[in-house]
Amino acid sequence: MDFAISTSYKESAVAFFAFNREFPKMLRELDTDNMVLDVFSADKCVNDKSCSITKVLAPKGKLSQKTVFVVNIVKKTDEDLLDSLSAACASLTSALNNAKITSVDICTEITASLDKKETVISILNGIKLSNYTFNKYFVKKKKDNEKSxxxxxxxxxLDIKHEIEANIAVLDGTLRARDLQTEPANHLYPESFANLCKKMETVGVKCNILSKDEMLRLGMGAFIGVAQGSAYEPKLVALEWIGNNNNTSPIVLVGKGITFDTGGVNLKPTPGMTEMKSDMGGAAVVACFVESLAKRKTKVNVVGILALAENMISGTAQRPSDVVTSMSGQTIEIDNTDAEGRLVLADAMWYAQEVYKPKIMIDLATLTGAITIALGDTYAGLFSNDKELETALISAGQKCGELLWHFPMSKKYDAQINSDIADVKNTGQSGRGGGSITAAHFLQRFVKEGVKWAHIDIAAVTRNKYDDKPLYPKGYTGFGVRLLNEFIKSNYEA
Incomplete structure (x- = not known):
């Protein structure tokens, strides 16, 4: 979808925003014969609902032959105005598509209580994120699923072309992550995912791909063990964006990339199995975020590490009770083959620390079903060994609407992952009880001293399963790209 900035109305459709039935000032100046005002005032749908839309075809005057949309927003407090505006834009987008509108002018002059620049960005966010569809594999139904x-x-x-382009790069990253999360596993597997990442070099990202043999030489027994039941070999991908040549250590992001997760020998039940194509959601977010940094030439140093593997059941698959040796040298008892994400992350995180020497490391993963029980689909779970990092991430989530909720880290939980025959085991003694927390403690065993680390469990928020939400149509969400962008922008770009 294309966006332009202009001071004049050019398209055949035009949209304005009203608050609490107060007719828009800019529309009043154009609606000289009060035709739109009369229809708006008489529209019984304009009531106390959070958002309602009046549609008018103007046959004459300054708005001659234009289809006019007036979006009325119920204003409660100034604090929630921008969120309400983005949500209203999603409703507007739906109305425009239902009317088969192909292009629209949108008046961004709304109310003096809103910052003009933030208003434009909120409108942009609402339209672009809600106007998403994935119709790659439709043939007969393709036209029915296209957005007009x-x-x-x-x-x-405002002179904000640069800000618009930068924000579009981030939104494109979110939509690209949605695409990857939606791809079926016979099309997106470790090698094909790595090849897609290689194409990011065209925008300035350096891409290194480790083969299985290279991973073996490095001692990544935990990572390779997960993949040994699959016909697809695992890949570790390192995406480097060095936007600041001051030799500062990069911020490292690590993404879980299980392109399909059967659960292995601890086979998952049939309900929900089709969702396991998106168990690479963390890797998708990290990859697309790094690409967005390159597109907007951000002056920061960031490295994205993707742990790509497929967890299948076969005669070569690892078994419960197996013991593997991680790259760190720590041995791991495999208590449950379906707790595989933490195994690939353990080696990927250690590799990241060995090679890039980060002071800050953040991993994103669709790690546990337990996080869904705890938080539903509104918040992602946050675990950290550093209060300052935790606070910065929560703040970033609040600014962009991708919310985080912090969980405790305690030695009492850590003791649950001690093994009787190895250094650590990959599940806690309580099973699913506190499962997200014990999973985080497992990962913490592979964080070096002095590294500020955060783990974000996005299992509950990667998919909007039941109904459309304003900025997240039903399906996969790309949650995390905007969160990471806000975190970097607020704390490191200045």
Whole structure:
């Protein structure tokens, strides 16, 4: 979808925003014969609902032959105005598509209580994130699943072309992550995923791909053990964006990339199995975020590490009770083959610390079903060994709407992952009780002293399973790209 900035109305459709039934000032100046005002005032759908839309075809005057959409938002407090605006834009986008509108002018002059630049960005976010569809594999039904809206012209006198382009790069990253999460596993597997990452070199990202043989030489027994039941070999991908040549250590992001997870010998039940194609959600977010940094030429140093493997059941699959040796030298008892994400992350995190010497490391993973029991699909779970890092991530989530909730880290939980025959085992003694916390403690065993680390469990928020939400149509969400962007922008770009 294309966006433009202009000071004039060019398209055949135009949209304005009203708050609490107060007719928009900018529309009043154009609606000289009060035709739109009369229809808006008489529209019984404009009531106390959070958002309602009045549609008018203007046959004459300054709005001649234009289809006018007036979006009324129920204003409660100034604090929630921007969120309400983004949500209203999602409703507007739906109305535009239902009306088969291909391009629209959007008046961004709304109310003096809102910052003009933030207003434009909120409108952009609402339209682009809600106008998403994945129709790659439709043939007969392709036209039925296409969006008609392909262009929005944002009416503003602000000189914010750079800000618009930068924000679009981030939104494109979110939508690209959705695409990857939606891809079926016969199309997206470790090698094909790694090849897609290689193409990011065209925008300035350096891509290194480790083969299984290279991983063996490095001693990544935990990582390779997960993949040994699959016909696809594992891949470790390192995406480097060095936007600041001051030799500062990079911020390292590590993403779990299980392209399909059967659970292995501890086979998952049939319900929900199809969702396991998105068990690479963390890797998708990390890859697409690094690409977005390159597109907007951010002056920071960031490395994304993707742990790509497929967890299958076969005659070569690892067994419960197996013991593997990780790259760190620690031995791991495999208590449950379905607790595989933490195994690939253990070696990927150790590799990241050995090679890139980060002071800050953040991993994102669809790690546990237990996080869904704890938080539902509204918050992602946050675990950290550093209060300052934890606070910065929570703040970033609040700013962009990708919310985090912090969980405790305690030696009492850590003791649950001690093994009787190895250094550590990959599940806690309580099973699913506190399962997200014991999983985080497992990962912490592979964090070097002095490294500030955070683990974000996105299992509950990677998929919007039941109904459309304003910025997240039903399906996969790309949750995490905007969160990481806000974290970097707020704490390191200045």
């Amino acid at each position: 809206l392909v262009k929005a012209n944002l009416i503003t006198d």
